[in-house]
Amino acid sequence: MVKIKLVSKVAIVTICLSTLFSCGGGSVRDDAVLPVAPVTPPVIPPTGIADPIFPPNNSVTNCNGLDFIERISVESDSVATSGFEASKAIDNDLTNESRWQSSENGAELTIDLGYRHLLKEIGTAWYMGDAQISTFDLFVSEDGIDYTRILTNQSSSGTTDALERFEVSNTITRFVRFVSFGANDAANMLGETALKELAVFACPLDVDVVPLQTQTVDLAQYQLDPNVAPGENFDLLTWALDTPRTDPSDGFSLRASERDLDQGFEDDDHFYTASDGAMVFRSTIFGAKTSANTSFTRSELREMLRRGNTSISTQGVNQNNWILGYQPNPGRPVGGRGGSLKATLRIDKVTLDGSQSHTGRLIVGQIHAGSDEPIRLYYKKFPNNERGYIYFAHELNGGEDIWKMVLGPTHSNTDNQPIFTANIDQGIALEEIFSYEIEQQGARIDVFIRRGDLNGPIIAHQFIDMEAENSGYDQTSVWNYFKAGAYSQNNTGDSGDANGVGSDYDQVRFYYLSNTHGEQ
Structure with missing residues (x-):
């Protein structure tokens, strides 16, 4: 590296x-x-x-x-x-x-x-x-x-x-x-x-x-230095990183620990600092995955509330993870109750080939439970469209997904999947700066989208009520963590030659990222 x-x-x-x-x-x-x-x-x-x-x-x-x-x-x-x-x-x-x-x-x-x-x-x-x-x-x-x-x-x-x-x-x-x-x-x-x-x-x-109006975002507010590793511009001691690079010890995705990131870890192909100081995540279609049960590659952060204290396990109901606002008290210390994930970012590139459902699709933020995801926040843009959609999936605990459109048409098909029309006039374009907020309190998860930084206007809102949906997360055994980055949702596009050269990819750059939680 x-x-x-x-x-x-x-x-x-x-x-x-x-x-x-x-x-x-x-x-x-x-x-x-x-x-x-x-x-x-x-x-x-x-x-x-x-x-x-x-x-x-x-x-x-x-x-x-x-x-x-x-x-x-x-x-x-x-x-x-x-x-x-x-x-x-x-x-x-x-x-x-x-x-x-x-x-x-x-x-x-x-x-x-x-x-x-x-x-x-x-x-x-x-x-x-x-x-x-x-x-x-x-x-x-x-x-x-x-x-x-x-x-x-x-x-x-x-x-x-x-x-x-x-x-x-x-x-x-x-x-x-x-x-x-x-x-x-x-x-x-x-x-x-x-x-x-x-x-x-x-x-x-x-x-x-x-009509669309213009707004200027002054990147100087973030005080990002393009000459240092991402861990010097962002507090990454509460995150670990998975990339498409193969870990020779097990053949799965290479993980950089929270200590690695804090001490300046970079990967020229998948995780580095851009010329404007942003933290870049690049996920190629070709590459290692995090487990045998995962279908897609990622260059993505995984929340680690233990902040480098390896005596705390990464999994389970403990101080490395947090509980949802409506879960019963587990009777042991946890990393917090409820939480907020806020990011200002731009999407540089999405995949251009593959099936209609896979092309141009990636996840930029998540709440992940032990085996299911209370929310996966998607961006999707077709090659011929100027702008892309934003929507999310709420996975029932041990069950199916509920899909909610955030920025795009409200219709869905019989499988409750989002339907994408030929174009979306008010969507998010590539290289356009926008912000998302994933707020979890009580039984609700709210998603807000802002055009520009986190001081810009709210342009989209959607939510899920886990009690109303009988989502099944209100148990003492459930534990959660945030994820953020570029989690590709395309495995049918161009994966390049035998060595992955020429592989299509998704690329996202973050200018701001914060993760906070309430007290237990």
Whole structure:
């Protein structure tokens, strides 16, 4: 192995910022007892209504897709708690610190979508949403003057502070007015509104193809040195690495331990530092696999919470691995409960040959259990398409996969596999920087996609509820770990000559990677 010396320490990259994306959806239970009697708020048009981005074409009344809509602006006449203004309800930030808060009963805010859409769902994320129920009404308007109520006395579940999705009847609208009657009496917040985020899911009526906007990502923020090994730019003491290189001792994939990575391990063919300082993962179709039961090659990190303490086994319910948020307490120390995997990355290349299901398909992030995967996050792009899809599989414990589209069409075939159309206008292109967040808390796994870095707008969201799906992971014997990198999902393409020369490959570069967990 030879250490690579590369140039260019700082770069600025221009990428695309979409105003929409396609994603799946779900409904939220509506049988909760409402603790606060709602009142009918006055209908007050927002001030300073702007001209629509696209002139309305009233002859168009239907569209396909379930898209996350960019919210152009927000207005509110309700008095907000200092530091928690209404604008924080549409800032793409779901942290507790970034919320709209008001003590008014019937506190309202109105968001402008810029032009007409066919509204299909809304999403809400509430501060302390896992401890209390909040109620609200929803109004819509095409002109910002005359409003129609389409949801009455709707309530959050009270079981999660993640983004909950609520179905609505398909309704044409440009303006969405949200009227909150606050929370129940948990934490002494009776009647208090504390909304972390309000999302709108719809499809556009006044434009056939939503234009892409540009955003610049300054790579200098990551302070990556192109002249050092990945372990000097990233904290890799909590990761081990598997590559397609063969380990002569057993014939399987060569593993570099967390200590190896921390001490500067590099592989010129599969794992190295790029000229912009990024951590590069290259997985060739030809090469060694991690076990006899694995069908595909990978250049991929495996989480190691033991941080080089080899007295702790890599497998089992122990301090090297973690438990899901809804698992029973195993009665022994573990590496944490629940967790968050966040990455900013770009996909340089995907495979170009092979079967239709294999071509251009790879996994960039996972939650892996002992033998099954609660989530595998996929990217797929066909050779003739400009942009690719993002979707995930949730494998039932000892069972089949449930597939969820994150960024792409919502339809699936009879085998519940994603269906890929000829192209996807709002997908992720090769060499385009984007970010993903895999959040596990309670029984939910949420996936967020951002175009750009982790401060960029959320453009896609999807989730799985493991309790609702009877996934079978709520057992004391289950243990989990994150994975990230380039896990190729193509074994039917060009594997090169007898020595693998000319083998097709997937290549991904990471600019940021973090793995965190809650306390047991």
